[in-house]
Amino acid sequence: xxxxxxxxxxxxxxxxxxYFSLVLQHxxxxxxxxxxxxxxxxxxxxxEVMLRRPISVHDVNPEAGTLSxxxxxxxxxxxxxxxxxxxxxxxxxxxxxxxxxxxxxPQTSALLVGGGAxxxxxxxxxxxxxxxxxxxxxxxxxxxxxLIPVRDEFLPYGTLCLATDDGSLGHKGLVISHPAFSEHYNxxxxxxxxxxxxxxxxxxxxxxxxxxxxxxxxMACGVGACLCCVTDTDQGHRCVCKDGPVFDITTMKKWYQC
Ligand SMILES: Cc1cc2nc3c(=O)[nH]c(=O)nc-3n(C[C@H](O)[C@H](O)[C@H](O)COP(=O)(O)OP(=O)(O)OC[C@H]3O[C@@H](n4cnc5c(N)ncnc54)[C@H](O)[C@@H]3O)c2cc1C
Ligand code: FES
Numbered sequence: 376x377x378x379x380x381x382x383x384x385x386x387x388x389x390x391x392x393x394y395f396s397l398v399l400q401h402x403x404x405x406x407x408x409x410x411x412x413x414x415x416x417x418x419x420x421x422x423e424v425m426l427r428r429p430i431s432v433h434d435v436n437p438e439a440g441t442l443s444x445x446x447x448x449x450x451x452x453x454x455x456x457x458x459x460x461x462x463x464x465x466x467x468x469x470x471x472x473x474x475x476x477x478x479x480x481p482q483t484s485a486l487l488v489g490g491g492a493x494x495x496x497x498x499x500x501x502x503x504x505x506x507x508x509x510x511x512x513x514x515x516x517x518x519x520x521x522l523i524p525v526r527d528e529f530l531p532y533g534t535l536c537l538a539t540d541d542g543s544l545g546h547k548g549l550v551i552s553h554p555a556f557s558e559h560y561n562x563x564x565x566x567x568x569x570x571x572x573x574x575x576x577x578x579x580x581x582x583x584x585x586x587x588x589x590x591x592x593x594m595a596c597g598v599g600a601c602l603c604c605v606t607d608t609d610q611g612h613r614c615v616c617k618d619g620p621v622f623d624i625t626t627m628k629k630w631y632q633c
């Protein structure tokens with residue numbers, strides 16, 4: 376069930392110039408959050424930003440009653456969020472959307488491919504898969520090493536593989552040219568820039584591997600009311616906020632083939 380709360384920022388960390396993370400607590404019990412679900416954050420104190428901003432849930436600690444967000448500064452809203460400090464409040468609607476499918480059996484294998492801010496939901500996902508006994512390979516990419524934040528957080532949950540365009544960290548080139556990408560997996564999950572996700576989806580389809588993509592279309596209401604986030608799927612138009620953001624590629628041929 377969706378809830379709205381004023382969360383308190385209990386921890387803030389900066390990751391290079393572009394990224395920061397916030398750990399948030401509202402004092403009560405957290406709603407269960409499926410990896411891939413997101414929150415809508417109200418941006419206070421910035422008159423240019425009227426609408427809430429969608430941000431994926433990066434991590435959840437049910438015992439501590441906290442959830443974490445990993446945010447890339449791109450515009451006025453995220454710049455304002457970056458100014459917040461420990462003790463400040465953040466008004467959040469959560470949990471929103473349809474998350475990743477977690478039906479893999481123990482000892483099966485999954486590849487998680489993330490790029491840019493699309494890395495965010497993959498930590499919660501890798502933890503959930505590890506808890507189910509799934510062997511995860513986590514493949515993260517960015518233009519430079521600085522643009523792959525929080526990579527060490529993934530180390531306990533699988534084999535970490537990195538790719539940078541300039542070769543400053545890990546394999547030099549795109550994630551799809553990393554040798555780990557060509558291995559066989561029972562499932563591929565991906566979140567990041569659209570061209571990256573389309574290339575991942577096309578390759579998964581060609582190799583007959585199940586695959587889910589998490590779209591990051593621009594959003595307004597976040598609950599399926601305004602239709603501004605609609606995407607064209609093989610089953611017609613779907614709201615990314617309500618029917619996604621996670622979609623199985625078997626319904627997304629139109630999307631990944633263009
Ligand atoms: C389901 C979902 C989950 C997301 N999760 C995260 C996350 O975990 N961490 C994170 O940092 N960001 C995430 N985003 C993206 C984030 O919502 C946007 O970066 C944010 O809304 C930008 O707000 P702003 O006011 O700073 O920038 P704006 O001033 O609104 O925009 C600045 C620039 O960024 C572009 N932009 C804005 N939103 C998007 C978008 N969704 N996709 C591509 N370009 C965009 C605009 O066109 C503009 O050029 C997510 C988006 C969605 C839909
Ligand atoms: S953001 Fe309003 S319908 Fe999706």
